[in-house]
Amino acid sequence: MAYCDVCGNFDYSHIEDMEEHEIEKEKFSIDYQPDLYFYWDYPMEEDYSWRDTLPEADCVCEVCFDILNGENKIKWNCASC
Helix, strand or coil: CCECCCCCCECHHHHCCCCHHHHHHHCCCCCECCCCCEEECCCCCCCEECCCCCCCCCEEEHHHHHHHHHCCCCEECCCCC
């Protein structure tokens, strides 16, 4: 289920368990962003972490991730970064 814990953007996987009429309604929401990439920080091991800035966020859309990264709020764990 991809749902940005910062801005509320989501993709189809967030609404796929709803009934068809509810899905169609949600698709008209401004937060429905099926083409965005969503980053996860937990429970997977990633080369990045935003836990210092957003300790409760598990999922962040690419828009929010790029903003956080531009503000140096993403901690990179890889040697080549």
